[in-house]
Amino acid sequence: MTENAYLIPLLPMFAFVMIVFFMRWNEKLSAGFSIAMILISWVMSLVILFETLGRHGEPYEIYFYLTSFVGINLEVGFLVDSLTAVMLMVVTTVGACVEIYSVGYMKDDPRFSRFFSYLSLFLFSMLGLVLANNFFMIFIFWELVGLTSYLLIGFWFEKKIAADAGKKAFITTRIGDLGFIVGLLMVAFYAGTFNFGGVFDKVSAGLIPAGIVTVMGIFLFCGAIGKSAQFPLHVWLPDAMEGPTPVSALIHAATMVAAGVYLVARIMNIFVGSAEASMVVAVIGLITSFLAASIGLVQNDIKRVLAYSTVSQLGYMIMALGLYGYDTAGGHHSAGYVAGTLHLMTHAFFKGLLFLGAGSVIHAVHTNDIQEMGGLAPKMKITSITFMIASLSIAGIFPLSGFWSKDEIIAATLHHPVFLIVTLLIAFMTAFYMWRLCFLTFFGKPRDQHRFDHAHESPRSMTWPLMVLGFLSIFAGWVAIPWLPHGFSSFVFHGELHHASPNIILMLISTVVAVSGIVLAYFIYYKEKISADKLAEKFRPIYKLLYNKYYFDEIYHLLILNPILKFANFMWSFDAGVIDGAVNGTAWLTIVWSNIKLWFDTWIVDGAVNGSGWLVRQGARILRFLQSGSMQFYVLFILVIVVVIALIKFEFIRIDIHWPVITVVFVLGVTLLGVLSKLAAGSEDAPSSAKQEE
């Protein structure tokens, strides 16, 4: 079966295509077909899990198709090892549960078929991501899950808040992907291949400089920061709760957000090669986990509490993996890898269950606000019991799933005191906020009688998945009971297999921490011995800070979003004003220049032409006087000319001067006389000549 593993993602893809093109008019058929496909995928995953167990986790790799882009091989291949096999089980199980659940939850939605087509597309992408055997492919599916997440968060796109949340999710995760892409470019450049094995070989052989490995690891981790909603890019996940609740359960709790954790686990060889990069990973995980858990303490929206819980738990896993890389790079043994991957699995089940349970509650009371709920347990037995099982599991109560994985995580922090203390604190907070949720929702007096009266248990299509996941929330972690001879840690491990001895003291401490969290919640929200309001009043600044989620959204708006939008607008006016202004300015200058030329042409060039004509005409007018026909005048004229010539000759030759002064005075005098005599003689000449000129 393993050699046909590519069918696992292709079956949901087939469902997607069939629904979009042939089945979307028939809602029942659409839902039924996509559920059937994911169930077949589930069966195949189960078979593959056993086959992989049979091979003791030995990796099985196939290049399904191979092409070469001049120098770099782009492969379409898949890799089945123990991590893949476990993830396939997780994704198909939760996927199948969520699809079945959605039949009830999405009933009467006008876009019912479309919902199932999107879910199928998501499952295709997610399963492809899990199976990918190289960086290039994992990135492709990585982006595709981002797309389906976008489509599903904004599924009720008429609600502006939902559409906003989808956009925010896509863009925020893309910021992380920016780093991922740069990491990929570094992989291509320094390793010359995208294949996981090929890259890891180069890293472990020391063919890539240590500094480069560190930078590469951190850049690749940026992708995980975005997808797994880690600090500082965690802001999108709580908003993503605007999507339908089954989507929150599948994508934003159990699978897609775990992709970042999966990526870190998958490329652990790179982190093992760099203690610095690993420390960055661990610290980011710790910060995220703490911030989110503290925010979760005071939120009132049932889904947002769960969302912050998810962020916090993902931070847990990331931290454990980071610590593993750090310790291993330093040559120490660490339980971090097993802890991270185990928690990835158990968390998927109980968090999926919590979301589906929350969905069942919301379905019943039509509100997300836990302050308007209360006392629902008797009315919704299955929902409340399964929800509490999951809450116990996530709090880490013996012997539920969560206990075993959380215990491993705490064990991973043993050599790092700061991490250990903060981790225990987070465990306490987790137990507290989860049970605050339980007590406020299911116990006490109903705080909104009207909503309470209309509440009812959900239909069977919704409660069955709850029970399946409830079962898994109890037992899934048992595979990792440390006393088992062939437990989880001898199946999913990294590097050399080694057995950590069970640490009873640690187990006791973690149990005490968890129980005390639950007990505190019990006293505040069930017995109401301690008033929550008074506490909030007493620690007002802290409460406000937590209630407003550390003002991350506001800070981002102020420092990043608004400046970028302003800058974009500035660039736009720059483009219109300066660059296009230069073009239009050039055009304008050309026009001005051509106008100057026009003026020059009209007045100077053409002016010279017309002017010479005018001069000739004027000259002719003057000369016309000479043609008077009077003999005396002609004689006088000849006389004057003769005198002038004689004078000139005399002046130049005899006196040897440069200016013929006497001649000029003579000519001027004669001309003056002539003009005067003309004016005196015939002033009747003038009008006629003026007429002629016209």
Add this chain to the structure above:
Amino acid sequence: MGFPLLSSLVFIPIIGMLVVMFLPKERHSAIKWTSTLISVVPMLISFWLLWDYFFNYAGDAAMAYVEGPVSWIPILNIQYYLGADGISIPLLALTGLLSTVSLLASFNINFRVKEYFAFFLLLEAGMMGVFVALDFFLFYVFWEVMLVPMYFLIGVWGGPRKEYAAIKFFLYTLFGSIFMLVAILILYFTSEPHSLNILELRATGSAMAYSLQMVCFIFFFIAFAIKVPVWPFHTWLPDAHVEAPTAVSVILAGVLLKMGTYGMLRVSWPMFPEALRSLSFWIALLGAIAIIYGALVSMAQKDLKKLVAYSSVSHMGYCMLALGAISSVQAITGCMFQMISHGLITGALFLLVGVLYDRAHTREIAAFGGVGAKLPIYSGIMVFFSMAALGLPGMSGFISEFMIFVGAFSALSKIMVGISVLGVVLGAAYMLRMVQRVFLGEFDQKRWGGLTEINFREIVTVGPLMLLTLWIGIYPKPLNDLMAATLENLVNLMAR
């Protein structure tokens, strides 16, 4: 030598133009169908070339389907010389496809129909000609021939500021082509014997003096850069796009812009390797600026068409970034992929914006909202192409951008490429903002209640583009193999 396929690509549209001119001008549908059907012929020929080239010539960098050289104006040694290789064949197919698609999208033109379709066929002839010409004189003639119908198509059938846009487009391009003409003359007079043969000059160009190379390279660059358009020569583009009728925008974005990058790859890049090497950093820098700048300006747009137009500036910036990474075959291959994928995706986006504009008579983004509920099919297609434009894997845009990044990362400054990657996020931001404001949110039933769903003809126009976008995105190998030998040869020529 068999049937002159390349010549027929050029002359069938011209014959078509003549046929259309003899049709009675009031027979609108006859004119429309005749010109569309005529344009199908060169489209099929170009597809056949694609097919035939892939199977018979793709391994070799030499020109295929060579016609000529036939002496045409002997006194100037001008030849009629056509040929096609791995970089022109895909662009010919793109031209053939987009021409038919655009003609089909022009069926709602009802004003001076005969002139419109005649001009369109002339435009097609010019475009085909540029991609097959191997003689500078021919190249230049086709380059200019294309301008005239374009000028009229924008200036007569355009929007409110059509005259301004048309003149700006025409003069700007003409301004550039003067530089090209001078460079061609320099090449002509420095070659011995005087020649205008592009292939011959390409072979001897590297022997030119460095300073002369520099002059010619920059002159050609100005001509081509205006066409691409490379930042900061881009401002004619948004104006032309906004004013042009839908189909003309498609051709403008889909084919005309590629002539710039094609010219670089065909002419100036391999011809002046020394000048190229000393300028490549600056070329890549212009590309990187365009990527970020175009994306930011897109984000500020209020008009749908202008948004797509500025996104073109950003997308062509990727091409320039790649063209700066001259030592990397991946980057140059990525550049070709980007040219084709941009032609498909942006062409489709313009078609789709046109579809909405025809119904709503406005392109103002803020006027819409929630259209997704009213027009599910249209919105689905639009979201598909928006995703393609922002580089979602599985579609052609991703392949090209990724190849460019991988290639540029190895050949260029790592920091510059790292900053260019920002374009990926900005691209997502402006596309999704647009999608959200137009298609998501509340629907204004009172204002837009009468909008009708995309019709069959319109689906036929975008359908092929969708399929090709997906095909190249999922299985890019054939296109890559088709161009590989030619591009490798080009990179070797550039490395001389």
